[in-house]
Amino acid sequence: MDPWFDVARSLERILLENARALGWDTEAFVPEVRTADPRFGDFQANGVLSYAKRTRQNPRALAEALARSFGESQPEAAAWMDVSIAGPGFVNFALRPEFLSAWSKRFGTAEDLRSGAGARFAGKTWVVDFGSPNTAKQMHVGHIRSIIIGEAICRLLEFCGAKVIRDNHLGDWGTQFGKILYGYKHHLDPAALERDALEEFERLYKAADSACKEDPAALEEARLELVRLQNGESDAVALWERVNRLSIDKLESIYVRLGVRYDHYLGESFYRDKVGRVYEELTAAGLAETSEGALVVFHPDHPRFGKQPFIVRKSDGASNYASTDLATMLYRVEHFAADGIIVVTDARQNDHFEQLWLTTRKWFAATGRRLPEFQHVTFGTILGEDGKAIKTRSGDPIRLEALLDEAEERSFQVVTAKNPDLPEPERRAIAASVGISSVLYADLSQNRTGDYVFAWDKLLSLEGNTAPYLLYAGVRIASILRKLEPSQDVPEASAAVVETPEEVALARKLVAFPSALDQAVSALRPHFVSSYLYELAGAFSSFYNANRVLVEDDAVRGRRLLLCRRTLLVLRTGLALLGIRSLEAM
Numbered sequence: 332m333d334p335w336f337d338v339a340r341s342l343e344r345i346l347l348e349n350a351r352a353l354g355w356d357t358e359a360f361v362p363e364v365r366t367a368d369p370r371f372g373d374f375q376a377n378g379v380l381s382y383a384k385r386t387r388q389n390p391r392a393l394a395e396a397l398a399r400s401f402g403e404s405q406p407e408a409a410a411w412m413d414v415s416i417a418g419p420g421f422v423n424f425a426l427r428p429e430f431l432s433a434w435s436k437r438f439g440t441a442e443d444l445r446s447g448a449g450a451r452f453a454g455k456t457w458v459v460d461f462g463s464p465n466t467a468k469q470m471h472v473g474h475i476r477s478i479i480i481g482e483a484i485c486r487l488l489e490f491c492g493a494k495v496i497r498d499n500h501l502g503d504w505g506t507q508f509g510k511i512l513y514g515y516k517h518h519l520d521p522a523a524l525e526r527d528a529l530e531e532f533e534r535l536y537k538a539a540d541s542a543c544k545e546d547p548a549a550l551e552e553a554r555l556e557l558v559r560l561q562n563g564e565s566d567a568v569a570l571w572e573r574v575n576r577l578s579i580d581k582l583e584s585i586y587v588r589l590g591v592r593y594d595h596y597l598g599e600s601f602y603r604d605k606v607g608r609v610y611e612e613l614t615a616a617g618l619a620e621t622s623e624g625a626l627v628v629f630h631p632d633h634p635r636f637g638k639q640p641f642i643v644r645k646s647d648g649a650s651n652y653a654s655t656d657l658a659t660m661l662y663r664v665e666h667f668a669a670d671g672i673i674v675v676t677d678a679r680q681n682d683h684f685e686q687l688w689l690t691t692r693k694w695f696a697a698t699g700r701r702l703p704e705f706q707h708v709t710f711g712t713i714l715g716e717d718g719k720a721i722k723t724r725s726g727d728p729i730r731l732e733a734l735l736d737e738a739e740e741r742s743f744q745v746v747t748a749k750n751p752d753l754p755e756p757e758r759r760a761i762a763a764s765v766g767i768s769s770v771l772y773a774d775l776s777q778n779r780t781g782d783y784v785f786a787w788d789k790l791l792s793l794e795g796n797t798a799p800y801l802l803y804a805g806v807r808i809a810s811i812l813r814k815l816e817p818s819q820d821v822p823e824a825s826a827a828v829v830e831t832p833e834e835v836a837l838a839r840k841l842v843a844f845p846s847a848l849d850q851a852v853s854a855l856r857p858h859f860v861s862s863y864l865y866e867l868a869g870a871f872s873s874f875y876n877a878n879r880v881l882v883e884d885d886a887v888r889g890r891r892l893l894l895c896r897r898t899l900l901v902l903r904t905g906l907a908l909l910g911i912r913s914l915e916a917m
């Protein structure tokens with residue numbers, strides 16, 4: 332890997348080495364290299380200030396010593412950047428145009444961008460559990476965030492060299508199946524099942540539920556269905572399997588539209604024969620105890636979970652969400668040899684996952700197992716334009732499929748307005764892609780932990796931080812390159828060094844890609860990539876408005892073509908990381 336792919340990382344490393352050579356206490360000194368305000372440079376090291384404070388020294392003198400040692404230890408790097416001291420003790424690094432152009436030449440393919448990316452995940456196996464809805468139920472808007480964010484995280488980790496296993500931990504087991512099986516036997520509408528299995532299962536559940544409320548005989552029958560299923564009686568199991576099979580088929584048709592594909596569908600039911608070991612080991616390790624007939628784990632070292640139990644087996648002996656999730660932890664480590672596990676759900680499940688992880692840590696320590704990394708990736712709520720959780724006009728949750736249909740339909744209007752002469756099938760195809768991308772991007776452009784307002788006009792707009800804006804920026808660059816005559820082309824190697832302020836600004840933005848990627852991957856927050864792409868497209872637009880590309884002078888034309896090509900590469904690579912397909916025309 333070329334150390335200068337990620338300039339911030341390299342600076343971080345060099346500054347730490349230099350600090351050591353200067354005799355600083357490198358336990359206490361963290362360089363804290365960050366992207367700088369462009370007026371002052373490309374990167375700044377902020378860490379001298381807190382180090383000076385901690386060691387009661389003059390920050391300015393320390394910053395100067397560090398800057399001087401940079402020049403002495405790295406004469407080659409020092410020739411690429413201007414190092415200066417600002418304020419009370421910030422060290423600023425401004426990349427020279429020679430470096431900026433060399434960087435663009437050096438990293439010219441998606442493979443180059445990938446090979447330089449974050450080492451933390453390279454060669455590691457990560458299981459990502461996302462989407463994970465309950466079967467026999469329709470997905471509504473609320474389900475989309477886990478799918479979109481989960482898929483983007485998978486792509487980011489894969490880009491950094493991880494082996495990613497996408498696992499859909501379906502809620503495919505539980506007491507609801509007594510009523511679903513009862514409903515299936517008494518109320519099934521085969522034509523409706525054919526049309527939309529999930530919609531029909533939901534209706535069957537509701538029909539059974541009201542029958543059970545009115546008629547004790549129905550209630551008893553549904554209860555018996557559940558008992559028969561739990562006892563493994565073959566006809567009940569076969570019907571339950573059919574419900575799940577049809578559910579997954581229908582879910583997959585939606586995943587395909589979103590560009591998502593799973594390696595496994597290991598739902599809760601998969602673990603129901605794997606919980607016995609969990610009970611035994613937790614009990615043997617003295618972690619679990621019986622309380623009011625249930626098996627529970629307390630965490631006396633925790634402010635709340637010392638009193639609030641983690642119920643791992645219900646008092647009727649049945650397993651639950653906690654037991655199956657504990658078995659899931661073990662399976663992912665034993666079967667997939669997972670180095671890391673990520674679960675993507677909304678923040679309402681925080682307590683569950685905190686207790687799960689606390690329990691797993693103690694359990695694995697007691698049994699001498701290797702502990703994987705674990706991250707519960709959470710997200711906020713999608714709001715309607717009234718600022719409340721988004722609903723249809725009649726107050727029902729919006730079906731995910733209906734939302735995607737509406738996205739395609741609305742974007743068809745946008746595409747038609749822009750390209751009235753394109754044949755309709757082409758407009759439809761573009762609209763399908765733009766519509767879905769707009770929905771994905773609206774989510775991924777927001778810091779995931781916050782709520783966001785879902786507004787059609789905003790997310791489909793060609794202006795602002797939207798998918799259509801970024802896709803259109805790419806289309807524009809692609810069309811410049813398409814129209815290029817072979818005789819006008821200039822080999823990249825002979826492109827001159829960037830010169831005009833807009834060229835320099837764009838080239839600097841390109842060099843900032845690795846930092847954005849690194850931020851997104853370290854925090855598992857894809858919006859760092861989105862914000863970056865939006866800024867990149869803005870820098871391109873300013874460049875393009877002020878600098879004609881196809882000028883006479885070969886050297887100037889060469890460096891501008893290089894910028895066009897590299898911007899397109901980084902833009903497309905970044906969009907692909909978010910699960911967004913780029914277009915040739917729009």
Ligand code: ARG
Nearest residue numbers: 460463464465500501502674
């Ligand atoms: N099925 C759950 C739900 O709908 C999400 C499952 C998340 N994954 C897990 N291992 N618990 O809320």
